[in-house]
Amino acid sequence: xxxxxxxxxxxxxxxxxxxxxxxxxxxxxxxxxxxxxxxxxxxxxxxxxxxxxxxxxxxxxxxxxxxxxxxxxxxxxxxxxxxxxxxxxxxxxxxxxxxxxxxxxxxxxxxxxxxxxxxxxxxxxxxxxxxxxxxxxxxxxxxxxxxxxxxxxxxxxxxxxxxxxxxxxxxxxxxxxxxx
Numbered sequence: 200x201x202x203x204x205x206x207x208x209x210x211x212x213x214x215x216x217x218x219x220x221x222x223x224x225x226x227x228x229x230x231x232x233x234x235x236x237x238x239x240x241x242x243x244x245x246x247x248x249x250x251x252x253x254x255x256x257x258x259x260x261x262x263x264x265x266x267x268x269x270x271x272x273x274x275x276x277x278x279x280x281x282x283x284x285x286x287x288x289x290x291x292x293x294x295x296x297x298x299x300x301x302x303x304x305x306x307x308x309x310x311x312x313x314x315x316x317x318x319x320x321x322x323x324x325x326x327x328x329x330x331x332x333x334x335x336x337x338x339x340x341x342x343x344x345x346x347x348x349x350x351x352x353x354x355x356x357x358x359x360x361x362x363x364x365x366x367x368x369x370x371x372x373x374x375x376x377x378x379x
Contacts, residue, residue: 200227200236200258207241215240218275222282223256229289233260240274254281262379265289330360338363339371 204211204219219238227233239255252274258265267284271277332355333341342350342363349364354375362374 200224200233202236202238204238204240207239209240209242211240215274219278222278223285226258226282226285226289229286230258230260230293233258235259243270245270252277254278256281256285258285263292265292335361335363335373 202220202224204216219240223236223238226236235258237257239253241253241255243251243253245251249272250270252272253268253270254274254277255268256266265285265288267281267288269277269280269284271280330351330353332353334354334356338350338352338354338361341352342348342365349362351360351362353359354361357375359375361376364372364374366372
C-alpha cells in the first residue's frame with residue numbers, strides 16, 4: 200500500500216511519519232487490496248484542547264473507499280483511534296461482501312429450481328440523446344426546464360461528461376467521473 204502523509208497547519212516530523220506508517224501502513228494485512236492510503240494530520244483551532252489534533256485517513260481499494268477521522272489532544276492517540284475505527288470498517292466491509300456472496304449463491308441455487316417462474320431484471324427501455332457542450336449553470340437551467348432531478352451534460356472546461364443533480368436540501372450536486 201502506498202501511503203501519502205500530509206500535514207495541515209503543522210509540520211510532520213520523521214518520527215511521526217514512521218509512527219503513521221507503522222500503524223496505518225499495516226492495515227493492508229486485513230484488506231490486501233488496498234492500493235492507496237491518504238493520511239492528513241492537522242492542528243485545528245478549537246475551543247476544547249481535547250479536539251485540536253485531527254487525523255483523517257482515506258483508503259482506496261478496488262472501487263471502495265474507506266474513510267475515518269478522529270480528534271484528540273494527543274496526535275498519537277488520534278492515530279491509534281483512527282486505526283481502530285478503520286479496522287472495524289474493514290471487518291464490516293469484508294463481512295458484508297461475504298453475506299452478499301452467500302445471498303447470491305443461495306439465490307442462484309434457488310433460481311435454478313425456479314427458472315421458469317422468475318426472470319432476472321433486465322433493461323426494458325433504451326434512450327439515446329445528443330449531448331451539447333455547456334457549463335454547470337446552463338445544465339442546471341436545462342434540468343429545471345425539463346423538470347428532472349438530474350441532467351447529463353458535456354463540460355468543456357473539464358472535457359468530460361458530468362451529471363448535475365438536485366439534492367434533498369434544495370441545492371445541487373455535480374458528479375465528475377474519473378477513469379480508474
